[in-house]
Amino acid sequence: MPSAPHEVVIxxxxxxxxxxxxxxxxxxxxxPEYESVESQSEKATVxxxxxxxxxxxxxxxxxxxxxxxxxxxxxLRRDPDxxxxxxxxxxxxRARMKCPVLLLIICPDRRTARWAAQPLExxxxxxxxxxxxxxxxxxxxxxVVDPEQAVELPELAVLSAVAHPxxxxxxxxxxxxxxxxxxxxxxxxxxxxxxVLTMLPAAVRPEWEAFMSADLRNYEFRSDFARRYIAEGxxxxxxxxxxxxxxxxxxxxxETRGVPVSDRVREAIVECTDHEQLDKWLRLALEVSRxxxxxx
Numbered sequence: 001m002p003s004a005p006h007e008v009v010i011x012x013x014x015x016x017x018x019x020x021x022x023x024x025x026x027x028x029x030x031x032p033e034y035e036s037v038e039s040q041s042e043k044a045t046v047x048x049x050x051x052x053x054x055x056x057x058x059x060x061x062x063x064x065x066x067x068x069x070x071x072x073x074x075x076l077r078r079d080p081d082x083x084x085x086x087x088x089x090x091x092x093x094r095a096r097m098k099c100p101v102l103l104l105i106i107c108p109d110r111r112t113a114r115w116a117a118q119p120l121e122x123x124x125x126x127x128x129x130x131x132x133x134x135x136x137x138x139x140x141x142x143x144v145v146d147p148e149q150a151v152e153l154p155e156l157a158v159l160s161a162v163a164h165p166x167x168x169x170x171x172x173x174x175x176x177x178x179x180x181x182x183x184x185x186x187x188x189x190x191x192x193x194x195x196v197l198t199m200l201p202a203a204v205r206p207e208w209e210a211f212m213s214a215d216l217r218n219y220e221f222r223s224d225f226a227r228r229y230i231a232e233g234x235x236x237x238x239x240x241x242x243x244x245x246x247x248x249x250x251x252x253x254x255e256t257r258g259v260p261v262s263d264r265v266r267e268a269i270v271e272c273t274d275h276e277q278l279d280k281w282l283r284l285a286l287e288v289s290r291x292x293x294x295x296x
Contacts, residue, residue: 006055008195009074009106012155013056014039015188019155020058020070024104026142027134032067032100034060040069040093054089059097069093069101076108078115087120087131103133108162108199113137138163145172147179154180158192162199165208174211210258246278253285265291 013019017037024031040057060068071089075082086103094101107113119130141163144150150157157180161173177196181189193212200208247269254261272278281294288294 005108005195005198006074006076008191009159010055010072011191012158013058013072016153016155017058019153020072020104021060022142022153022156023106023136023159024070024134026140027104027136029102029134032060032062034062034067036061040097054093057089057093066097066099069097069099071101071103072106073103074106075112075116077112082116083120086133087122090131103131105133105135107135107137110137110139143167143169143173144176145169147176150176150180151183154184154188154192158196161196165200165204171211174208178212246275246282247272250278250281250285253282254291259285259288259291261291265295268295 017039021031021037038059038061040059054071055074056072058070058072059066060070071086071093073082073086073089090101090103105113105116107116113135116133117135119132122129122131141159142156143164144157144160154177157173157177161177164170164173167173177192181192197205197208250269251261251266269278269281272281284294
């Protein structure tokens with residue numbers, strides 16, 4: 001069964017087909033002249049008892065005529081079966097669209113990328129016929145630090161944040177991503193936020209959470225994303241046991257932002273049973289530089 005990160009990345013291409021053009025360009029692929037990029041059916045129809053489904057299929061059109069077909073596969077780990085199914089996707093799409101096609105494989109780590117980049121030999125011959133995939137590894141993902149570029153193509157900003165967690169400009173990458181998340185609806189924003197949090201190395205996650213917690217205060221809770229973030233925090237806290245859970249989330253926000261919490265403040269938060277007060281502290285926890293300021 002596909003993992004949640006796998007599904008989120010697939011949805012990026014279905015919801016934003018133009019993303020594939022940016023990634024192919026980053027790989028140095030020369031694109032034909034085109035007017036639009038559209039999502040296509042992922043089903044590869046063949047005369048066989050097995051049906052094959054690619055992760056995503058995109059078609060470049062010029063004057064309503066297909067000029068390039070792209071099969072996109074999101075590969076989080078090695079899968080020996082894919083070396084047999086990938087050629088089926090390509091052959092089926094080529095027959096269906098009657099234009100050049102290529103296979104683009106998205107890999108979040110270099111080890112999987114090296115495996116996926118191996119030519120797929122299709123039979124005997126001298127030399128044997130082979131299919132050579134285009135593989136996007138983390139190094140090839142564009143570094144997005146321009147907020148305007150991020151807003152124009154939020155999905156590229158998300159992939160940039162996932163691919164470059166320790167880049168020298170990682171904070172600028174995150175700032176661009178925040179701009180992108182603030183420009184889209186709350187549902188995709190929260191999905192993309194969770195994807196970044198899931199895919200980041202464990203050592204980087206606290207810094208990402210602290211950055212996000214600190215940056216959200218600039219939204220003053222006007223954006224759907226900021227309000228949803230707070231709502232998610234309350235829900236998580238209450239799931240752990242009403243006031244006790246909310247108190248733990250207040251402390252978590254302070255700690256991820258790197259704000260020291262004295263024993264006096266910690267005790268006051270943990271022992272509080274007033275939901276209204278805890279809600280006020282949760283909002284202040286995103287802004288204060290001293291935990292003591294919560295107590296007034």
